[in-house]
Amino acid sequence: MSSPQGRFTEGAAAVNGRTFVKAHAWGKHLFHDYGPAGVVHVHLGLYGTFTELPVPMGLPIGQVRMRIEGAEFGTDLRGATACELIDAPQVDAILARLGPDPLRPRSDPAPAFERIAKSRRPIGALLMDQKVMSGVGNVYRSEVLFRQRIDPYREGGRLDPEQLVALWGELVDRMRVGLRIGKIVIVDPEHDRGDPSYAPDRPRTYVYRRAGAPCRVCGTPILTAEMDARNLFWCPSCQIR
DNA sequence: GGCTTATGCGCAG
DNA sequence: TGCGCCTAAGCCA
Secondary structure (H helix, E strand, O other), X not given: OEOOOOOOHHHHHHHOOOOOOEEEEEOOEEEEEOHHHOEEEEEXXXXXXXXXXXXXXXXXXXXXXXXXXXXXXEEEEEOOOEEEEXXXXXXXXXXXXXXXXXXXXXXXXXXXXXXXXXXXOEHHHHOOOXXXXXXXXXXXXXXXXXXXXXOOOOEHHHOOXXXXXXXXXXXXXXXXXXXXXXXXXXXXXXXXXXXXXXXXXXXXXXXXXXXXXXXXXXXXXXXXXXXXXXXXXXXXXOOEO
């Protein structure tokens, strides 16, 4: 591992030349374990990216914050909002403020259900709150609420227990598909199976970024509004308040 | 080539 | 509540 330029170099210097042992993720947080040297905490934020390159990787292009080089391939990290060396207690502190992650095996949604059930905040905001549950982003919040026919403005406490179970199940299913194929596809994701190049421009979402376009189910124009400083999308006809 | 937008979040005020 | 981060993709010309 190396830390070529600017920002984050101080912390990362401590693991310069160290061997990357393993990685794990909780919600949107990624942890790279370097054994006794510590843990590198990465959060991609809005525009962080890892790009993969064959070895030899050549000189870094642009503002590369962290480079990991393997035997055959390596990665360059750019644009992340966090890339810092932390110790075990700091890892625990981050995990302590995160709710259950639908992508983690054997994740227990009960604490999330409890928080939602007693909240008067809209479900569209609760799904984005990392303390309630972690990993759900702005695309999935709009899409799973459409799939479950729940209006994003409905108060959390006004969801039935069965709806909470169904909503969680929907998140698990959809996010697993996203993980497997490497992109968010809600509309007929099985088309991607075995052929990532299949119909690259076919529809991927029901409502996300489709403001004004007809609902794929009922034809009603999709609405958009800001909720918690993020763009929200929904069908006023399919989704019940 | 330029402009806009964004799968997110911490912090100032 | 609004800004800053500062990359990449999509869209237009």
